[in-house]
Amino acid sequence: MANYYSDIKEIKFELEQSELMPRIVELKECNFADKDQYDEAPQDFADAMDSYDKVLEVVGDITANVVAPNAEAVDAEGPHCEGGRVRYAEKTYENLNAMRKAGLNGMTMPRRYNGLNLPVTVYTAANEIVSTGDAGFENIWSLQDCIETLYCFGNEEQRKKYIPRVCAGETMSMDLTEPDAGSDLQSVMLKATYDEENDCWRLNGSKRFITNGDSDIHLVLARSEAGTRDGRGLSMFIYDKRDGGVDVRRIENKLGIHGSPTCELVYKNAKCELCGDRKLGLIKYVMSLMNGARLGIAAQSVGLSQAAYNEAIAYARDRKQFGKAIIEFPAVAEMISNIKARLDAGRALLYQTARYVDIYKALEDISRERKLEPAERAELKQYSRLADAFTPLAKGMNSEYANQNGYDCIQIHGGSGFMLEYACQRIYRDARITSIYEGTTQLQTVAAIRYVTNGFYAQVIEDMLAQSVAPEYASIQKRVKTMAEKFNACTNAVKEAGDNDLHDLCARHLYEMAADVIMCLLLLQNASKAPELFGKSLQVYANLAEAEVEKHASLVGKMTVDQLDNYRQA
Amino acid sequence: MKLNIVVLAKQVPDTRNVGPDAMTPEGTVNRSALPAIFNPEDLNALEQALRLKDQNPGTTVNILTMGPGRAAEVIREAMYRGADGGYLLTDRAFAGADTLATSYALATAIKHVCPNVDLIIGGRQAIDGDTAQVGPQVAEKLGLNQITYTEEILSVKDGRITATRHIDGGVETVESPLPCVLTVNGSAAPCRPRNVKLVMKYKRALAPLELPQDTTYEQLPYADQYGKKKYLKIQQLTTADINADLNQCGLAGSPTKVKAVENIVFKAKESKVLTGSDSDINGLVQELLASHTIG
Numbered sequence: 001m002a003n004y005y006s007d008i009k010e011i012k013f014e015l016e017q018s019e020l021m022p023r024i025v026e027l028k029e030c031n032f033a034d035k036d037q038y039d040e041a042p043q044d045f046a047d048a049m050d051s052y053d054k055v056l057e058v059v060g061d062i063t064a065n066v067v068a069p070n071a072e073a074v075d076a077e078g079p080h081c082e083g084g085r086v087r088y089a090e091k092t093y094e095n096l097n098a099m100r101k102a103g104l105n106g107m108t109m110p111r112r113y114n115g116l117n118l119p120v121t122v123y124t125a126a127n128e129i130v131s132t133g134d135a136g137f138e139n140i141w142s143l144q145d146c147i148e149t150l151y152c153f154g155n156e157e158q159r160k161k162y163i164p165r166v167c168a169g170e171t172m173s174m175d176l177t178e179p180d181a182g183s184d185l186q187s188v189m190l191k192a193t194y195d196e197e198n199d200c201w202r203l204n205g206s207k208r209f210i211t212n213g214d215s216d217i218h219l220v221l222a223r224s225e226a227g228t229r230d231g232r233g234l235s236m237f238i239y240d241k242r243d244g245g246v247d248v249r250r251i252e253n254k255l256g257i258h259g260s261p262t263c264e265l266v267y268k269n270a271k272c273e274l275c276g277d278r279k280l281g282l283i284k285y286v287m288s289l290m291n292g293a294r295l296g297i298a299a300q301s302v303g304l305s306q307a308a309y310n311e312a313i314a315y316a317r318d319r320k321q322f323g324k325a326i327i328e329f330p331a332v333a334e335m336i337s338n339i340k341a342r343l344d345a346g347r348a349l350l351y352q353t354a355r356y357v358d359i360y361k362a363l364e365d366i367s368r369e370r371k372l373e374p375a376e377r378a379e380l381k382q383y384s385r386l387a388d389a390f391t392p393l394a395k396g397m398n399s400e401y402a403n404q405n406g407y408d409c410i411q412i413h414g415g416s417g418f419m420l421e422y423a424c425q426r427i428y429r430d431a432r433i434t435s436i437y438e439g440t441t442q443l444q445t446v447a448a449i450r451y452v453t454n455g456f457y458a459q460v461i462e463d464m465l466a467q468s469v470a471p472e473y474a475s476i477q478k479r480v481k482t483m484a485e486k487f488n489a490c491t492n493a494v495k496e497a498g499d500n501d502l503h504d505l506c507a508r509h510l511y512e513m514a515a516d517v518i519m520c521l522l523l524l525q526n527a528s529k530a531p532e533l534f535g536k537s538l539q540v541y542a543n544l545a546e547a548e549v550e551k552h553a554s555l556v557g558k559m560t561v562d563q564l565d566n567y568r569q570a
Numbered sequence: 571m572k573l574n575i576v577v578l579a580k581q582v583p584d585t586r587n588v589g590p591d592a593m594t595p596e597g598t599v600n601r602s603a604l605p606a607i608f609n610p611e612d613l614n615a616l617e618q619a620l621r622l623k624d625q626n627p628g629t630t631v632n633i634l635t636m637g638p639g640r641a642a643e644v645i646r647e648a649m650y651r652g653a654d655g656g657y658l659l660t661d662r663a664f665a666g667a668d669t670l671a672t673s674y675a676l677a678t679a680i681k682h683v684c685p686n687v688d689l690i691i692g693g694r695q696a697i698d699g700d701t702a703q704v705g706p707q708v709a710e711k712l713g714l715n716q717i718t719y720t721e722e723i724l725s726v727k728d729g730r731i732t733a734t735r736h737i738d739g740g741v742e743t744v745e746s747p748l749p750c751v752l753t754v755n756g757s758a759a760p761c762r763p764r765n766v767k768l769v770m771k772y773k774r775a776l777a778p779l780e781l782p783q784d785t786t787y788e789q790l791p792y793a794d795q796y797g798k799k800k801y802l803k804i805q806q807l808t809t810a811d812i813n814a815d816l817n818q819c820g821l822a823g824s825p826t827k828v829k830a831v832e833n834i835v836f837k838a839k840e841s842k843v844l845t846g847s848d849s850d851i852n853g854l855v856q857e858l859l860a861s862h863t864i865g
Contacts (some may be wrong), residue, residue: 039799040770043792054773055766062763101762116766 005060106167131303136259213263245270611693639779673707
């Protein structure tokens, strides 16, 4: 029987072959403190890794045998808006049911709230796998990670009330966007007022583009400080659907991810609870929420790239023209190899990011229980910074790759790909949103650029270049070193010009150069350990990345202050 | 009410995914060439049992399976889905059993280990033998009522069970006192997926026959766990454990003899050419109605 986890060896490699994994498990399991208390808790590192493997096998099984076969029907039917409520496509309920019965909710939550206490890295793999089957369904299911924010910033009473419900399969949403507050969340206007009489908060207003907006538990960004206009007047609230007061006005008609309802919500004096402290809604909590969500979109994108690869290679092997399978034509084979190279490179970046997130989150969690040792504090700072720097790279690059891979997948299908019969068109449509939501690629650049200018990426690259590689890849390592030098030279040139507009204009190019180099370095490590899995992708990706770096270097070289005006249209 | 349920399950070769080497030249099933799976309709049976367990706290669901050591896999698979445990009925003397000897072994085992059973639920039939005889024979041997072709258990209360069963052209609702044997149809609700918490809990569960040769539980990795958690040792039953009459077991107890295996080739005997005219279409519809093919 097909299995979307065990059939893809690269995922298992990413989970098992990192030297960070023992540290992650040790921190996440607090030295295996749960082992005598919970039957399902691991006894040691090897036992934990074995359990992760078995959990993902269940995810792969359900994805291959329930989620993927339902994807076409869910895409065709889509959700319905009836009497202020959302009714999912029929098969979406089947998917949700399977996930709930398998216990695949609240995956990263501690066991004391009925969670599985899995590392973010393992949850990320589950996300990727489900997305390969149906990215639209992954959208609904993976909103479970909103619970991380409630866990981190809610009080104990709220944790006890909501986390077990999410672990039991209740769904979540994050209600942030409004008609006039998209990328610019500081403009959020949804009003939160304190109801003295009933000793609770009330929400009034509307939200737009809310994924899974009729969920059971909402995290809502609202203006609690009357008279304010910026981010400092916003707080985070928990709305429980059981209390009522929020209706769905309509569902958007979208290009892709049809299974996932995108809702316009109306709040009519809806009772809610404050989560965390007032005024920290946007500046602290939404930032945390977004970082988790961005990693999720990176995983969704990698899943879509894997789906594009699967569809492309299956069709190219099957389709015969001029007396042979089209995969035998170099022009087709190159497209497939490029998809695979971008997939493997992007996946390496995804899991490296997830591991960084794991270490800092686990340490942060420990710091809520006890004071960290100085060495742990330094570790927390280091990994939190790495996670912060890598998340926008992983999200931006993988979402752009998913788009490119979906495009190439259709191209390989030729005329058939343009017809709606094949899965490739759904992959192509579903991929389109990934580079837009949870911050467009342009905003990922904004989040990442400070790590370009302050030399952090350069330092990471230098450290990675110092790692040893298998002798057969020494020449590639040398080429990557040259690429890194070009990146540094471009960065310095832009900094020396000292012009803000020029800096912003070049940001995307510098961002991509950093990402290209880092992904080459990650693939170098992977291929050195497992040449049979990653050797070809390394060679192909190095060729692609080298050309990309050349291109960006050339563009940055031409973009001088006196060119700025050519890039302004009236 | 608390129920004591036994689910009869069988590990079978996956005859749905047949390759070119699925049959031996002698016409028997080449078991080594086919993956071993949980018999599909037994999974439907398990789901019915687990639903009763969901509705009736305190209910126990135990799997009873007959087979070699590796058949313990179906017990683990059932535990991953919510069963409490199971018994592996295993003995060289059980080998070569036909449906009569199999039902004798199963019925004897149930009398021995679950004398207070309320419900015995199995799949309608196994995909390797396709006889649909074992469930009914177990009922006969235990002198219990049976509901075959079960679609859904509607209720169990006050010592009675109500269920729907699949019949030609529809379903019928029947009632029986407990204890009772049910065989469940493949069209019944599919079995729930494995639950990951249960997978982590039971992943080390092993029957003695599955241990590497000359190894005891105490010598396995995580040996202390087998001492602390009884459910990690899957119970094994031999002919001696259930006091079985050896003459009724295995080949000795199996009157069925396979005389020969033939390949059947379907040939069209006669054919009729119809046009798209109204009269031809009408004629065909009438003919199909008369033969009850449609309508």
